[in-house]
Structure formats: C-alpha cells, structure tokens
Amino acid sequence: xxxxxxxxxxxxxxxxxxxxxxxxxxxxxxxxxxxxxxxxxxxxxxxxxxxxxxxxxxxxxxxxxxxxxxxxxxxxxxxxxxxxxxxxxxxxxxxxxxxxxxxxxxxxxxxxxxxxxxxxxxxxxxxxxxxxxxxxxxxxxxxxxxxxxxxxxxxxxxxxxxxxxxxxxxxxxxxxxxxxxxxxxxxxxxxxxxxxxxxxxxxxxxxxxxxxxxxxxxxxxxxxxxxxxxxxxxxxxxxxxxxxxxxxxxxxxxxxxxxxxxxxxxxxxxxxxxxxxxxxxxxxxxxxxxxxxxxxxxxxxxxxxxxxxxxxxxxxxxxxxxxxxxxxxxxxxxxxxxxxxxxxxxxxxxxxxxxxxxxxxxxxxxxxxxxxxxxxxxxxxxxxxxxxxxxxxxxxxxxxxxxxxxxxxxxxxxxxxxxxxxxxxxxxxxxxxxxxxxxxxxxxxxxxxxxxxxxxxxxxxxxxxxxxxxxxxxxxxxxxxxxxxxxxxxxxxxxxxxxxxxxxxxxxxxxxxxxxxxxxxxxxxxxxxxxxxxxxxxxxxxxxxxxxxxxxxxxxxxxxxxxxxxxxxxxxxxxxxxxxxxxxxxxxxxxxxxxxxxxxxxxxxxxxxxxxxxxxxxxxxxxxxxxxxxxxxxxxxxxxxxxxxxxxxxxxxxxxxxxxxxxxxxxxxxxxxxxxxxxxxxxxxxxxxxxxxxxxxxxxxxxxx
Numbered sequence: 001x002x003x004x005x006x007x008x009x010x011x012x013x014x015x016x017x018x019x020x021x022x023x024x025x026x027x028x029x030x031x032x033x034x035x036x037x038x039x040x041x042x043x044x045x046x047x048x049x050x051x052x053x054x055x056x057x058x059x060x061x062x063x064x065x066x067x068x069x070x071x072x073x074x075x076x077x078x079x080x081x082x083x084x085x086x087x088x089x090x091x092x093x094x095x096x097x098x099x100x101x102x103x104x105x106x107x108x109x110x111x112x113x114x115x116x117x118x119x120x121x122x123x124x125x126x127x128x129x130x131x132x133x134x135x136x137x138x139x140x141x142x143x144x145x146x147x148x149x150x151x152x153x154x155x156x157x158x159x160x161x162x163x164x165x166x167x168x169x170x171x172x173x174x175x176x177x178x179x180x181x182x183x184x185x186x187x188x189x190x191x192x193x194x195x196x197x198x199x200x201x202x203x204x205x206x207x208x209x210x211x212x213x214x215x216x217x218x219x220x221x222x223x224x225x226x227x228x229x230x231x232x233x234x235x236x237x238x239x240x241x242x243x244x245x246x247x248x249x250x251x252x253x254x255x256x257x258x259x260x261x262x263x264x265x266x267x268x269x270x271x272x273x274x275x276x277x278x279x280x281x282x283x284x285x286x287x288x289x290x291x292x293x294x295x296x297x298x299x300x301x302x303x304x305x306x307x308x309x310x311x312x313x314x315x316x317x318x319x320x321x322x323x324x325x326x327x328x329x330x331x332x333x334x335x336x337x338x339x340x341x342x343x344x345x346x347x348x349x350x351x352x353x354x355x356x357x358x359x360x361x362x363x364x365x366x367x368x369x370x371x372x373x374x375x376x377x378x379x380x381x382x383x384x385x386x387x388x389x390x391x392x393x394x395x396x397x398x399x400x401x402x403x404x405x406x407x408x409x410x411x412x413x414x415x416x417x418x419x420x421x422x423x424x425x426x427x428x429x430x431x432x433x434x435x436x437x438x439x440x441x442x443x444x445x446x447x448x449x450x451x452x453x454x455x456x457x458x459x460x461x462x463x464x465x466x467x468x469x470x471x472x473x474x475x476x477x478x479x480x481x482x483x484x485x486x487x488x489x490x491x492x493x494x495x496x497x498x499x500x501x502x503x504x505x506x507x508x509x510x511x512x513x514x515x516x517x518x519x520x521x522x523x524x525x526x527x528x529x530x531x532x533x534x535x536x537x538x539x540x541x542x543x544x545x546x547x548x549x550x551x552x553x554x555x556x557x558x559x560x561x562x563x564x565x566x567x568x569x570x571x572x573x574x575x576x577x578x579x580x581x582x583x584x585x586x587x588x589x590x591x592x593x594x595x596x597x598x599x600x601x602x603x604x605x606x607x608x609x610x611x612x613x614x615x616x617x618x619x620x621x622x623x624x625x626x627x628x629x630x631x632x633x634x635x636x637x638x639x640x641x642x643x644x645x646x647x648x649x650x651x652x653x654x655x656x657x658x659x660x661x662x663x664x665x666x667x668x669x670x671x672x673x674x675x676x677x678x679x680x681x682x683x684x685x686x687x688x689x690x691x692x693x694x695x696x697x698x699x700x701x702x703x704x705x
Contacts, residue, residue, distance in 0.1 A: 005462070006034040035469060039507050041481070042472035043114055043500035048484045049085050050115035053123050056080045060129040060440045063104070063141060064448035065095040068459055074103050075451045078127070080440045084447050086478040089455060089471045093521045097140030101148060106514070114503055124149050125156045129175045129441045133182045146174045175438060177343060178417060179445035180336040181270050184329055186413055188273045191324070194409040195221035195317055198402060208311040209304035223317030226308040227277045228265060230287065233301050235262035242301040251290050261385070271329045278322025282388040284315055316398035320406060322389045323367055323399070331378040336443045343441040344430050349375060350414070350421040357411040364403035368396050451478065468511040544590050551586045554579050556689050558671050558678070560619055573611055577602070580614040587621055593672050595621055621672045643677065643692070644668055647704040650695065663704070666692070
C-alpha cells in the first residue's frame with residue numbers, strides 16, 4: 001500500500017532502523033511472505049465488504065471491462081447510500097456478457113469463502129440497481145444478472161413461496177441506469193461526426209493541413225484535427241519527438257500567460273475535446289505568432305497546426321466547441337458529480353438540457369454572446385477563456401451556424417441516451433418506492449474508470465505482479481480497509497488477521513487454478529480460430545474446384561464476341577443466367593478479379609436482373625479499359641505485357657505424383673486481370689487460363705526465349 005516493491009521491503013526496514021534509530025535487527029519477512037500478504041489484503045477487504053453489506057439494502061452494482069497490455073480485465077464495484085466499494089478486478093477470457101457474469105459469480109463465491117457463510121448470495125439479493133455505460137455487453141450482462149438473481153432469491157428470501165406473484169416480480173426486477181459521464185463521451189463523438197459532415201458540404205476542395213501537409217482522414221473533421229494536433233504539439237505529455245511544450249510555454253509566459261492551459265487528450269476522456277477547443281481559440285493568435293515568428297524550423301506536426309489554424313472555419317469551430325464546454329458540457333459535468341444531486345434529481349436537469357438544446361438549435365445567438373445559462377445553480381465558469389469566446393469577432397456568424405447544427409445533432413443524441421429520464425421514460429415521475437430503491441445510485445460509473453486507471457498505473461509499476469496481488473492492492477486502498485481495521489478492537493483485529501492468513505493460501509490456489517483454466521481456454525480459442533481458418537480455406541478451395549469444373553463446360557469468355565456467341569447457343573433463359581453467373585463467380589472467386597461489387601450481383605433491389613443486364617456487367621469486367629490493380633500484386637506485374645508471346649517450359653505435377661514438362665506459348669493476358677494468362681501447349685488445341693506468376697515464384701516455369 002506504500003508502493004514499495006516486495007523485494008525492497010527488507011533492505012528499506014533495515015536501512016531506516018539502522019540509520020535513524022541505530023537499531024540492528026535479525027531476520028525479517030522475505031519477499032515471498034510479503035507477496036502472500038498482498039493476497040491477505042484482498043481477504044481483509046472482502047471481510048470488510050461482507051460486514052458492511054450485512055446492514056445495507058438496495059445496493060447498486062457497477063461493472064465495466066477494458067483491455068490492458070493485451071489482457072482483458074473486468075471490474076466490479078458496489079455503491080450504498082454511504083459510500084462505494086471496489087468488489088473485484090479480474091482477468092477475463094473475453095468481454096462477453098456470459099464471461100462477465102461468470103467472473104462476477106466467482107467474486108461472490110470468494111466473498112462467501114472469506115465470510116464463512118452464504119454471504120455472497122445474500123449480497124446478490126441486496127443488489128437492486130445496476131450502473132454501466134450501456135454497452136451492448138453491459139446490457140446483456142444486466143439481463144443475465146437479473147435472471148441469475150431471480151434464481152437465487154427463493155433460497156434466500158424468507159417465505160418466498162408465500163409472496164404474491166407481483167411481490168416476487170418486484171423483488172426480482174433490477175433498475176438499470178446509464179452513466180451520466182458517458183453522455184459527455186457521446187456528445188464528443190456526435191460533435192466530431194457532425195463537424196465532419198458540415199465541413200464536407202462547406203468546402204469544395206481540401207483546406208488547411210490536408211491541402212499541403214498531411215493526407216486527409218475520412219473520419220476526422222478539420223476542427224477536431226486542429227485541436228488534437230495542437231495539444232499533441234504544445235501541451236505537457238504531448239509528442240516527445242515533434243512537440244514544443246517547453247518553448248511554447250516559455251513563449252506564453254513572455255506574453256503574460258503564466259500557465260499553459262492546454263490539456264493532453266490521453267488520460268482525459270470526458271469533455272477534453274470541448275475544453276481544449278476553447279483554449280485553442282483563446283490562444284490562436286499566439287500559436288500562429290509562435291509558429292511564424294519564433295519557431296523557425298517546424299516539423300510536419302507543427303506545419304499541420306499552422307496550416308489549420310489559418311482556416312477561419314476551423315477557428316469558428318473551435319469557438320463553437322469552446323462555448324459548448326462553457327455553456328453545456330462543463331455545467332453538466334459539475335451537476336453529474338455534485339453530491340447534492342441524486343440520480344432521480346437528474347430528471348429535471350436532463351429535461352432542462354433537452355429544452356435548451358431544442359431552443360438553441362433554432363437560434364444560438366445568445367450562446368455566441370454568452371448570455372445564456374443552462375443550470376442557474378451551475379453557471380458557466382468565468383475566466384479569460386470565457387471572455388475570449390464571447391468577445392464579438394468576425395467568426396461569430398459561422399460559429400453560430402456551426403452551433404445550431406451541433407445542437408440539432410446533440411438534441412437527437414440526448415433524446416436517445418437519456419430517454420429513461422425524459423417525460424414518458426421509466427424514471428419519469430418516480431414512485432416513493434423507486435426513490436427509496438435508488439438512494440445508492442450515483443450519477444455516473446466513474447468508479448469503474450478510476451479502478452482501471454489504478455490498474456493501468458500498477459501494471460506499469462509492477463509488470464511482474466500477479467493479478468490477484470494487484471487486485472488486493474486496489475481493493476485494500478479503495479475501500480480504506482486500513483481505516484476499517486483501525487476502528488476494530490485489538491482482539492477483533494487479531495481475529496480478522498488470523499482468518500485472512502488462514503484463507504490466503506486457498507485464494508492463491510484458487511487464483512492458480514483459474515489462471516490455468518484461463519490459459520487453457522485461450523489455447524482452445526486459438527485452436528478453434530486456427531480450425532476455423534483451415535475450414536474456411538478448405539471451403540474456398542472446394543468452391544474454386546467446383547467453379548473450375550463448371551467453367552470448363554462453358555469456357556472462359558474473354559471478349560464480347562465470345563459472350564454473344566456462347567449465349568446464342570444456350571436456351572432457355574435460366575441456362576443463360578446460369579452460365580453468366582458461372583462466368584462472374586469464376587472471375588470473382590478464382591481469378592479474384594477486382595471490380596465494383598454491383599457487377600457481380602444477379603439481382604438489384606430484390607429484382608432479378610435480365611440476361612442483357614448481367615451480360616453488360618460481365619462485359620464491364622472483360623473490357624480492356626477495366627484493368628484493376630491486383631489485391632496482392634506480384635513483383636512481376638510491371639513486366640506482365642512482356643510475357644505475352646514468349647515460349648515457356650512448364651513443370652506440372654501429375655496425379656500419380658510424377659513431374660512432367662510441358663512446352664507451350666503465352667498467348668495473351670486474361671481480360672480484366674493482372675496475374676492470369678491464356679496459354680496453349682504444343683500438340684494441344686485447348687487454351688488454358690493460368691496464374692503463371694505463382695509458378696514463376698515457385699521456380700516451376702522457365703522461359704525459352
């Protein structure tokens with residue numbers, strides 16, 4: 001808990017006692033003993049949870065998942081009226097709902113092991129609410145949890161069979177809540193996509209950095225790129241290679257700005273886009289001056305910043321985003337984190353948000369001038385950035401246009417994400433029973449995010465530590481178990497420590513068993529994937545063999561006259577369509593010819609194509625003008641035309657395993673392809689279509705001229 005490595009504890013103790021107290025000690029606990037104490041910390045934390053939860057009702061369960069350094073982890077927390085507790089932090093095979101529930105059951109089993117009684121099932125019955133980010137996995141997990149809890153209730157609740165069906169249903173159902181902070185995440189994502197669409201209709205050609213410095217990204221708006229690259233270049237923890245944080249910060253100080261207000265994107269998930277956009281607008285003139293008059297050797301990153309900051313529309317976008325931070329997302333964040341506002345109190349605030357977005361989507365002029373307040377008790381933060389944002393400028397009309405477009409999109413988002421809190425939603429006009437049940441529900445799921453942040457730090461500091469040891473550290477620290485122990489009498493503390501020392505070996509054995517099972521399951525997943533790839537490959541080979549057999553009935557049509565002649569010989573219409581489909585499938589799956597996906601279709605808008613329509617598609621692929629680039633071009637592609645007309649010696653493997661040499665001539669390239677050629681062998685009348693580059697690379701084909 002004091003962040004000292006286990007193998008350094010003994011020398012630290014000896015050094016402190018010797019140098020400060022002049023005391024020499026004998027034998028001290030070794031690192032193996034100390035490692036075991038980390039597991040005991042988890043046991044102590046579970047003992048605390050078991051005791052504290054025995055007096056609680058209507059508990060809220062938090063859950064979330066993430067990946068760290070190639071491993072997937074799940075975290076679980078519980079909230080009561082009086083505080084929150086970390087429940088578990090475990091490695092998981094996948095992030096599926098089934099695995100999430102299975103891991104939660106293991107944690108409940110561990111709690112029962114520590115408490116020495118069926119405390120785990122009792123805690124399950126006390127869970128009345130769930131809080132998550134509403135990811136599809138979390139939604140499914142909540143459903144599975146509700147079913148699992150319904151199975152447990154009859155064995156825990158006294159006189160269950162005597163309750164009415166309505167009473168049983170009421171006890172069985174869970175209240176599911178959406179994390180308020182993830183509304184901010186959704187707002188940032190929606191804003192980014194909406195800005196991208198607005199810019200695509202506003203600009204006829206590339207502007208800013210994409211016009212001269214970098215390649216355009218189809219998924220990032222220019223305004224967002226300006227904010228991101230500026231932070232990468234000029235804020236702390238930005239780019240080590242191309243950033244200029246220190247000189248830019250000194251430049252700001254020379255201009256009477258004592259602190260660099262830019263914040264890094266990394267580690268700041270919520271609201272960072274809106275906040276930094278306002279800072280970029282506030283510092284825009286100084287950023288441009290720094291890059292043109294001070295820093296004379298700009299790299300590609302700085303060139304991109306300079307090019308984008310000269311685009312008025314991007315600066316107007318920054319002003320719009322900065323105003324959203326001051327007027328909307330900033331105050332909303334403060335409301336969500338306020339301890340004076342309950343989850344059901346958020347109904348009023350969310351309705352107010354909806355009404356304001358609806359009004360401002362029509363006219364955002366008062367937002368541009370800073371004359372609006374979303375929540376009277378949480379007004380916009382007044383500072384120099386706010387003053388810059390509301391100061392009249394030539395960009396105001398464009399900023400207002402952008403704001404109205406953004407507010408329209410955010411209005412749709414809010415209606416979708418917060419439907420439960422809005423008029424007609426399941427949380428609207430709550431009953432007194434619902435008010436009582438939800439007293440433990442916080443307004444966000446940030447407790448899960450904080451546990452993952454601690455895990456990330458511990459994984460970097462202690463890369464060789466086991467997950468069970470890291471879990472013990474997180475639970476012991478977050479739950480303030482040391483303070484809980486301090487309040488116990490010496491006799492009770494000794495009894496608790498004795499129980500933890502006794503149970504810790506079982507926990508270590510359980511961890512080893514689960515870790516072994518996890519590795520076995522991962523190996524099985526890998527084998528299954530390999531088998532699936534093999535089966536897919538075999539299926540593809542069989543499909544190609546079948547298509548090759550079919551094409552031999554019709555021949556590979558390589559020009560318009562061949563297509564027309566072959567179709568005239570076929571009847572009825574169904575046979576013509578079958579032959580055309582064979583030609584298209586062979587070119588797509590065997591020749592692997594590229595082309596618009598529509599030309600390989602046999603129907604359109606639920607209507608079967610006619611023979612002439614499918615023929616036109618085939619001719620499109622055969623046309624000499626259609627020479628697509630191969631999806632996996634051969635190193636010999638540059639010389640393919642020079643192969644036409646050359647004599648070859650081709651080594652073939654016969655069905656009996658023997659090899660035979662065939663001599664022949666390359667006649668032409670198969671139209672519409674880059675790797676396939678028409679070949680005729682001496683003494684044969686049939687022209688074969690072959691991918692010669694494969695045999696050239698294998699050394700099975702030699703040129704005779």
